[in-house]
Amino acid sequence: MAGGHGKYSHNVWNRQDALRLQRQDAAAAKAAERERKLQETATGKAEAERLNAAYHHYHATGRPLVELKLAMSLDGKIALKTGPARWITGPEARAEGHRLRARADAVLIGGGTLRADDPLLTVRGVGGRNPIRVVLSRGLRLPLAARLFHDGAAPTWVLGGDRAARGARVRRRLRELGVPVVASPPPVRAALRVLAACGVRRLLVEGGAEVASAFLAARLVDRIHLHVAPILLGGEHPGWPGALGVKRMGSALRLDSVEVKRLGADLAIEGNLRAAR
Ligand SMILES: NC(=O)c1ccc[n+]([C@@H]2O[C@H](COP(=O)([O-])OP(=O)(O)OC[C@H]3O[C@@H](n4cnc5c(N)ncnc54)[C@H](OP(=O)(O)O)[C@@H]3O)[C@@H](O)[C@H]2O)c1
Numbered sequence: 001m002a003g004g005h006g007k008y009s010h011n012v013w014n015r016q017d018a019l020r021l022q023r024q025d026a027a028a029a030k031a032a033e034r035e036r037k038l039q040e041t042a043t044g045k046a047e048a049e050r051l052n053a054a055y056h057h058y059h060a061t062g063r064p065l066v067e068l069k070l071a072m073s074l075d076g077k078i079a080l081k082t083g084p085a086r087w088i089t090g091p092e093a094r095a096e097g098h099r100l101r102a103r104a105d106a107v108l109i110g111g112g113t114l115r116a117d118d119p120l121l122t123v124r125g126v127g128g129r130n131p132i133r134v135v136l137s138r139g140l141r142l143p144l145a146a147r148l149f150h151d152g153a154a155p156t157w158v159l160g161g162d163r164a165a166r167g168a169r170v171r172r173r174l175r176e177l178g179v180p181v182v183a184s185p186p187p188v189r190a191a192l193r194v195l196a197a198c199g200v201r202r203l204l205v206e207g208g209a210e211v212a213s214a215f216l217a218a219r220l221v222d223r224i225h226l227h228v229a230p231i232l233l234g235g236e237h238p239g240w241p242g243a244l245g246v247k248r249m250g251s252a253l254r255l256d257s258v259e260v261k262r263l264g265a266d267l268a269i270e271g272n273l274r275a276a277r
Contacts, residue, residue, distance in 0.1 A: 070225075230267075
């Protein structure tokens with residue numbers, strides 16, 4: 001005899017089984033709900049800790065927490081001299097890069113990377129919102145057709161430009177595109193002050209070599225994420241970093257609390273740097 005609806009009641013002879021199944025299902029649903037709440041709490045806690053770290057850092061130093069992420073070959077090369085950096089690392093490392101972006105308030109590159117790669121700097125393939133996109137430039141020799149000036153995916157700011165001879169024209173064109181050019185003197189410390197004043201508490205610096213080196217040389221990087229691909233590119237290709245002002249082994253920039261993890265075929269090496277106050 002068939003009766004009722006759903007998987008429990010199609011056969012009265014199985015009523016006992018159906019009741020047992022119903023009870024099991026209810027217990028499983030409760031367990032899943034408990035698990036979901038626990039996970040929510042854990043995610044919430046991790047998120048709160050993350051926000052707190054940047055908040056406390058800002059209040060202790062007056063500047064954003066700065067993370068530097070770079071993808072490189074085993075021999076320290078970050079691009080091909082003949083073309084863009086895409087893709088040194090594999091999909092897992094790139095997904096991790098997107099996760100780092102998603103938790104940053106702003107992501108920053110130099111004019112060189114904008115000219116070479118025309119990057120979007122948006123969060124793709126993982127959850128999360130797009131950070132503010134910041135291009136650091138002295139000369140404002142920026143490609144006005146660059147995709148991030150046009151896609152409207154996130155606020156985009158140009159920072160620097162105080163030495164730009166042709167600044168007025170580029171500023172006007174960028175303003176027409178809705179991209180403010182925020183004056184900032186060249187030292188990266190000044191750029192951080194400007195970003196802090198604009199509410200940026202966590203900044204992800206994504207290169208290239210000159211910008212990464214400038215932040216490192218000023219001892220303004222708090223955490224490094226190096227994604228190392230098991231490839232060799234050779235000395236003819238651009239590497240990093242530039243001069244860091246290290247005179248003795250003892251004054252080398254040293255990571256602490258180092259974590260190493262596999263990201264597909266690549267390695268992620270992460271650690272904190274003791275930054276200048
Ligand atoms: N593997 C990776 O993870 C990765 C990541 C990013 C980029 N890359 C590669 O790196 C290469 C580009 O490197 P790069 O060293 O030429 O470029 P970059 O560091 O992105 O840009 C250098 C430019 O940034 C601006 N700049 C630097 N310091 C500044 C300061 N203190 N104040 C204001 N502006 C400042 C200047 O822009 P203006 O010239 O406009 O004045 C300078 O020319 C590309 O080949 C790219 O593919 C690799």
